[in-house]
Amino acid sequence: MIARLIVSGFPDVEDADIQCTVPPSPELGDVSVPMFQLAKKLRKPPVVLAKEVADSVDFSAIAESVSLAGPYLNLILKRDYFAKQLFSRAFAKKEKWGSNASGAGKKVLIEHTSINPNASPHVGRGRCAMIGDSLVRLLRFEDYDVDVHYYVNDMGRQIALLVLMMEELDNPTFDEILEIYVKANVRAEADPEFAARGYELLARIESGDEEIRKRFFDITEMCLKGQLAVLQRIGAQYDFFDHESNYVNDPRLSVIEKALQSKGALFTDEEARLVVDLSKLGYPLEEGRFFVLRRANGSSMYGCRDLIYSIEKQEKGADYNLMVLGEDHKLYAQQLALILEAAGYPAPETIYYSYILLKEGKMSTRSGKVVLLTSVLDQAEAIALEKVTEQFPDLAGAEREDIARQVAVAAIRFAVLRVKPSKNVVFDMETALSFQGDTGPYIQYCCARIRSILRKWDQALPDLSSCAFAFDEEGEWRLVLKVADFPDIVKEALLLRSCAGIGNYLIDLAHVFTTFYHQCPVLTAKTEVQQESRILLCALVLQTLSNGLALLGIETPERM
RNA sequence: GCGCCCAUAGCUCAGUUGGAUAGAGCGUCUGCCUCCGGAGCAGAAGGUCGCAGGUUCGAGUCCUGCUGGGCGCGCCA
Numbered sequence: 001m002i003a004r005l006i007v008s009g010f011p012d013v014e015d016a017d018i019q020c021t022v023p024p025s026p027e028l029g030d031v032s033v034p035m036f037q038l039a040k041k042l043r044k045p046p047v048v049l050a051k052e053v054a055d056s057v058d059f060s061a062i063a064e065s066v067s068l069a070g071p072y073l074n075l076i077l078k079r080d081y082f083a084k085q086l087f088s089r090a091f092a093k094k095e096k097w098g099s100n101a102s103g104a105g106k107k108v109l110i111e112h113t114s115i116n117p118n119a120s121p122h123v124g125r126g127r128c129a130m131i132g133d134s135l136v137r138l139l140r141f142e143d144y145d146v147d148v149h150y151y152v153n154d155m156g157r158q159i160a161l162l163v164l165m166m167e168e169l170d171n172p173t174f175d176e177i178l179e180i181y182v183k184a185n186v187r188a189e190a191d192p193e194f195a196a197r198g199y200e201l202l203a204r205i206e207s208g209d210e211e212i213r214k215r216f217f218d219i220t221e222m223c224l225k226g227q228l229a230v231l232q233r234i235g236a237q238y239d240f241f242d243h244e245s246n247y248v249n250d251p252r253l254s255v256i257e258k259a260l261q262s263k264g265a266l267f268t269d270e271e272a273r274l275v276v277d278l279s280k281l282g283y284p285l286e287e288g289r290f291f292v293l294r295r296a297n298g299s300s301m302y303g304c305r306d307l308i309y310s311i312e313k314q315e316k317g318a319d320y321n322l323m324v325l326g327e328d329h330k331l332y333a334q335q336l337a338l339i340l341e342a343a344g345y346p347a348p349e350t351i352y353y354s355y356i357l358l359k360e361g362k363m364s365t366r367s368g369k370v371v372l373l374t375s376v377l378d379q380a381e382a383i384a385l386e387k388v389t390e391q392f393p394d395l396a397g398a399e400r401e402d403i404a405r406q407v408a409v410a411a412i413r414f415a416v417l418r419v420k421p422s423k424n425v426v427f428d429m430e431t432a433l434s435f436q437g438d439t440g441p442y443i444q445y446c447c448a449r450i451r452s453i454l455r456k457w458d459q460a461l462p463d464l465s466s467c468a469f470a471f472d473e474e475g476e477w478r479l480v481l482k483v484a485d486f487p488d489i490v491k492e493a494l495l496l497r498s499c500a501g502i503g504n505y506l507i508d509l510a511h512v513f514t515t516f517y518h519q520c521p522v523l524t525a526k527t528e529v530q531q532e533s534r535i536l537l538c539a540l541v542l543q544t545l546s547n548g549l550a551l552l553g554i555e556t557p558e559r560m
Numbered sequence: 561g562c563g564c565c566c567a568u569a570g571c572u573c574a575g576u577u578g579g580a581u582a583g584a585g586c587g588u589c590u591g592c593c594u595c596c597g598g599a600g601c602a603g604a605a606g607g608u609c610g611c612a613g614g615u616u617c618g619a620g621u622c623c624u625g626c627u628g629g630g631c632g633c634g635c636c637a
Contacts, residue, residue: 036579072579292571328632437599
């Protein structure tokens, strides 16, 4: 809007040349337009240009006043006008307020989580699920048509070892699998014969042994079910489950092999393995130059199956093909991309996240050094339930439990999602179970307070068209300005493929609201105009917070 | 050894495309429940933005080198 006004007065200037920022101090104005970039383009000193713009552009439609601070143009907005625009736009969109609808008509395929079907997921695996799931919610919010895929790694060494262990056990439950898995790995380490039997199973399953295949299927389905039950607790949703075992001996592999051969990138090494030499495809380094497709006994490697799977995903024809991967897969994904591109298939867009570490060091499912997602959730729920029971002893037990569940999910999802995926995080149970300060429950609490006010108001919201929107006090005006940022925050999150910025914005917004809450009485406001304005503002903040939290997969209880 | 990622207050993290005085929370200290919900609020203390150079009107942000941590580097997935 401001940009458009400036553009109209200056030829050769585009909207994109102008960006608005928030002045460092509210006394300077509501919106600030730095002139640096535009000055460069027009080859004028920023300070001179600022004066020129201030003199020649008429901001009176939107701004109370315009002032100059060196190279900055600071505007004080017409509060009632600005608020009316904002409120009517936001209330028209409701659950969609904040969406820029940038994905309308576009299709996205995204794969995430894809845990090996062995043990109960630890918090590190949960990070992938939460990042992926939130991205899905963000994309759908922006009107993309999204299909969520989960790759079930139902083949490979680790499953083979589990299958072997099962021979000696009597129908173990999912909860016992972690222990069995750890034992299997210790045993394979110590007993090469045991490990060899595992590889043998893999070769047999690929040659079509139905009995072995069924044994693999039974164990992986049991594990998958157990894992999904946990993932469901944190709200992760999937549309399709693609089984790795469906991608062995696929005819599409010959397309790839032909392409690699024509580039001289495929060879059989001295130990009879089928190997890709990536240096022939433009890979620049010695380290990571080779990529093994098949073992000497002819059985396929993980990457071989994954190539076919990648092609299948690509063939579904989505506008965007995304996958969320741990940082340990970076080189692997790069290698895969080179091979796919050599065969004429575009590679998926990858989103990486770093590991969650423990104070004692890194987690490892293989060695059993893990903090399980279930254990964090259980503890968080127990603490939340205690608190809710103390506060609302009259609520039905089921309702209290539901609130506790929502609070627990908020605590863990928010703690994980608000930090940038590129950062290693050190998991600390005490911090994860804290509901104070910059946490998910704090934002939920903020929502519960607003709901409480709206319950007490107990009548229809004031009419937008007749409301005068008086926001004279700093506390309420700052809140209006903060809410107005929401669509840009969403846009930026989409661009960065990360919801972390949304989490941090919501914390900010919740803080600004709570300051307002303590400064500006709503139900007992002095004038009717003020009361109506504030009620509407409360409703708008609630809509913004709950829309934002929904993107993070966090619900907002009516009371807590 | 080589490559990628990370380093901001005692701790956990924000910090827009390079822009005005680097911000929150936890912890510490001081106040605040006759007042719309104290899972809260107001305030204080706490910083050579890992180190050293460079680019420029201007660097936490970009470039180079170094240090420390994470990840990876041919029959794991």
